[in-house]
Amino acid sequence: MFVLSERAQDFIVRSKAFIQQEIEPVETQFWHDVHHLNVDGDWTKWSWPAQLEQLKAKAKAAGLWNMFLPDPVLGAGLSVQEYAHIAELTGRSLIAPTVFNCNAPDSGNMEVLWRYGTDAQKQQWLMPLLEGKIRSVFGMTEPEVASSDATNMQATAVVEGDEIVLNGRKWWSSGLGDPNAKIIIFMAHTPDPSKDRHHQHSMVLVPVDSEGVTIERMLPVFGDYDAPHGHGQMNFDNVRVPVSNFIGGAGQGxxxxxxxxxxxxxxxxxxxxxxxxxxxxxxxxxxxxxxxxxxxxxxxxxxxxxxxxxxxxxxxxxxxxxxxxxxxxxxxxxxxxxxxxxxxxxxxxxxxxxxxxxxxxxxxxxxxxxxxxxxxxxxxxxxxxxxxxxxxxxxxxxxxxxxxxxxxxxxxxxx
Missing domain, CATH: 1.20.140.10 (Butyryl-CoA Dehydrogenase, subunit A, domain 3)
Known part of the structure; x- marks a missing residue:
C-alpha cells in the first residue's frame, strides 16, 4: 500500500540531506536573527534575514522546490502519499517548508490556482508564487461569528456590473504580515436564493494593496506574533475588483x-x-x-x-x-x-x-x-x-x- 516509486525515494533522500546539511546547522542562528530584526507587533517593519533567500536559491537549484504540487512540470509530480513523507521531514524544522516553497498558506493557495484558476490568473499570481517571488494570504475566518460553521460567514462578494464588491472583516489570516504578501484569496457570501447554502460562497482574488483593504493588526499566539509571517486581521470596505477575479466562478467557494x-x-x-x-x-x-x-x-x-x-x-x-x-x-x-x-x-x-x-x-x-x-x-x-x-x-x-x-x-x- 505504501510502496514509493524510485523517483519519490530520491526526493525524500535529497530533502533529508538538504535539511541536515543546509538548514539544521544554521537554524538556531536564523531564528535569533529573525527575533532581533523584528519588533513584535510593529508588522510594518518586519523583514526576513537575507539568509532565507540564499537557502531558497540553493533548494531551487537542487530541484527541491514546489514538491507539494502534483504537476510534473510546475511541481515535482508526486502523489499526495509520496509528498507526505517529505512534509514529515520538513516538519522537523520551523523554516524548511518555506525554504522549499512548500509552506502554508501558499501551498494551498497555489493548488487552488493550479486546479481552478484561469490562464490569466495563473500567469499573474500562480507563476510568481511558484517562483517564490511573492507570498499569499487566505481569508476565511471571521471575528464576529462562530467560524467552525463556515456558512455563518458574514463577509460578502456581490456582483455589480463587471465588478465584485467586497465587504467584511477577516482574522487569523496567516502570512498577512509578511513583507512579500501580495495577494489574498478572500472567501465570502455571494447571495443567490436559487442555490442551496453550500453554493452561495465564492473565492475572490484581491491584491493586498487594493483600495479599501485595511490591515488592522497582527494577532499574537500565546504572546508570539510569529514575525515576520504573522496572523492578521483585515477589513474590506467596498473593495472593488473585476468579475474575472472570481476563482472558478461565483458560488464555487x-x-x-x-x-x-x-x-x-x-x-x-x-x-x-x-x-x-x-x-x-x-x-x-x-x-x-x-x-x-x-x-x-x-x-x-x-x-x-x-x-x-x-x-x-x-x-x-x-x-x-x-x-x-x-x-x-x-x-x-x-x-x-x-x-x-x-x-x-x-x-x-x-x-x-x-x-x-x-x-x-x-x-x-x-x-x-x-x-x-x-x-x-x-x-x-x-x-x-x-x-x-x-x-x-x-x-x-x-x-x-x-x-x-x-x-x-x-x-x-x-x-
Missing part, C-alpha cells in the same frame, strides 16, 4: 475549499509528525544528558514509559495519515472524509502531548526560545482550531459512522 483543504491537511498532519519526532529526540537527548538523584533524569519516575507512549502515538498517527493520503490518491477526497477528519484530530493532539512531555524533561529551557519546543507546542495547539476544530471533525466522523449503519439518511417521505 465550498467546492474549492474542500479541494484545497484535503491535501493541506495531509501536509499539516505530516509536519506535526515530523515535529513530534524532533521533540522526542530532544526529550531523549536532554533526559539522558542531565542527572538528578544519582541517575539520568529520563530514568526517573515514569519518564521511560512516556518515551514508549510517544513512540507508539507517533507511529499510529503516521500510519493513519499515510492511509488517508493513500485513499485520497486512489479513491478521492470524498471517499477519504473519515480518514481526513481523523488525522486532523489525531496528529495535532499527538504533537501537543509529545511536546508537553519534552518540555517537562527540559525544565525551564523547555518554555524558552532556546529550543523549538514552544514553537512546536504553539503549532499543535493552534492546529486543533485551524482548518476546523477537533469537535467539528469528530462530529463528521460520527455522522459517517452512523450513515454506514443506515442512520441519518432521509426517510422516503422526506425526499
Amino acid at each position: 465550498f467546492e474549492i475549499a474542500q479541494g484545497r483543504l484535503g491535501p493541506g491537511r495531509i501536509h499539516h498532519c505530516m509536519r506535526c509528525i515530523g515535529a513530534a519526532e524532533k521533540a522526542l529526540e530532544l526529550m531523549i537527548d536532554r533526559g539522558m544528558s542531565r542527572h538528578a538523584f544519582g541517575k539520568e533524569i529520563l530514568k526517573l519516575g515514569g519518564n521511560l514509559e512516556r518515551v514508549a507512549d510517544a513512540r507508539v502515538a507517533i507511529d499510529q498517527a503516521r500510519l493513519l495519515t499515510l492511509y488517508a493520503a493513500y485513499k485520497m490518491d486512489t479513491v478521492g477526497n470524498m471517499a477519504a472524509l473519515t480518514e481526513i477528519s481523523a488525522i486532523k484530530v489525531v496528529a495535532p493532539n499527538v504533537l501537543q502531548q509529545v511536546v508537553d512531555m519534552a518540555i517537562q524533561i527540559h525544565g525551564g529551557a523547555g518554555v524558552s526560545r532556546d529550543t523549538p519546543l514552544t514553537a512546536f507546542f504553539n503549532q499543535a495547539r493552534s492546529l486543533r482550531l485551524a482548518d476546523g476544530p477537533d469537535e467539528v471533525h469528530k462530529s463528521m466522523i460520527a455522522k459517517l459512522e452512523l450513515k454506514k449503519r443506515g442512520y441519518g439518511r432521509k426517510k422516503p417521505s422526506e425526499q
Whole structure:
C-alpha cells in the first residue's frame, strides 16, 4: 500500500540531506536573527534575514522546490502519499517548508490556482508564487461569528456590473504580515436564493494593496506574533475588483475549499509528525544528558514509559495519515472524509502531548526560545482550531459512522 516509486525515494533522500546539511546547522542562528530584526507587533517593519533567500536559491537549484504540487512540470509530480513523507521531514524544522516553497498558506493557495484558476490568473499570481517571488494570504475566518460553521460567514462578494464588491472583516489570516504578501484569496457570501447554502460562497482574488483593504493588526499566539509571517486581521470596505477575479466562478467557494483543504491537511498532519519526532529526540537527548538523584533524569519516575507512549502515538498517527493520503490518491477526497477528519484530530493532539512531555524533561529551557519546543507546542495547539476544530471533525466522523449503519439518511417521505 505504501510502496514509493524510485523517483519519490530520491526526493525524500535529497530533502533529508538538504535539511541536515543546509538548514539544521544554521537554524538556531536564523531564528535569533529573525527575533532581533523584528519588533513584535510593529508588522510594518518586519523583514526576513537575507539568509532565507540564499537557502531558497540553493533548494531551487537542487530541484527541491514546489514538491507539494502534483504537476510534473510546475511541481515535482508526486502523489499526495509520496509528498507526505517529505512534509514529515520538513516538519522537523520551523523554516524548511518555506525554504522549499512548500509552506502554508501558499501551498494551498497555489493548488487552488493550479486546479481552478484561469490562464490569466495563473500567469499573474500562480507563476510568481511558484517562483517564490511573492507570498499569499487566505481569508476565511471571521471575528464576529462562530467560524467552525463556515456558512455563518458574514463577509460578502456581490456582483455589480463587471465588478465584485467586497465587504467584511477577516482574522487569523496567516502570512498577512509578511513583507512579500501580495495577494489574498478572500472567501465570502455571494447571495443567490436559487442555490442551496453550500453554493452561495465564492473565492475572490484581491491584491493586498487594493483600495479599501485595511490591515488592522497582527494577532499574537500565546504572546508570539510569529514575525515576520504573522496572523492578521483585515477589513474590506467596498473593495472593488473585476468579475474575472472570481476563482472558478461565483458560488464555487465550498467546492474549492474542500479541494484545497484535503491535501493541506495531509501536509499539516505530516509536519506535526515530523515535529513530534524532533521533540522526542530532544526529550531523549536532554533526559539522558542531565542527572538528578544519582541517575539520568529520563530514568526517573515514569519518564521511560512516556518515551514508549510517544513512540507508539507517533507511529499510529503516521500510519493513519499515510492511509488517508493513500485513499485520497486512489479513491478521492470524498471517499477519504473519515480518514481526513481523523488525522486532523489525531496528529495535532499527538504533537501537543509529545511536546508537553519534552518540555517537562527540559525544565525551564523547555518554555524558552532556546529550543523549538514552544514553537512546536504553539503549532499543535493552534492546529486543533485551524482548518476546523477537533469537535467539528469528530462530529463528521460520527455522522459517517452512523450513515454506514443506515442512520441519518432521509426517510422516503422526506425526499
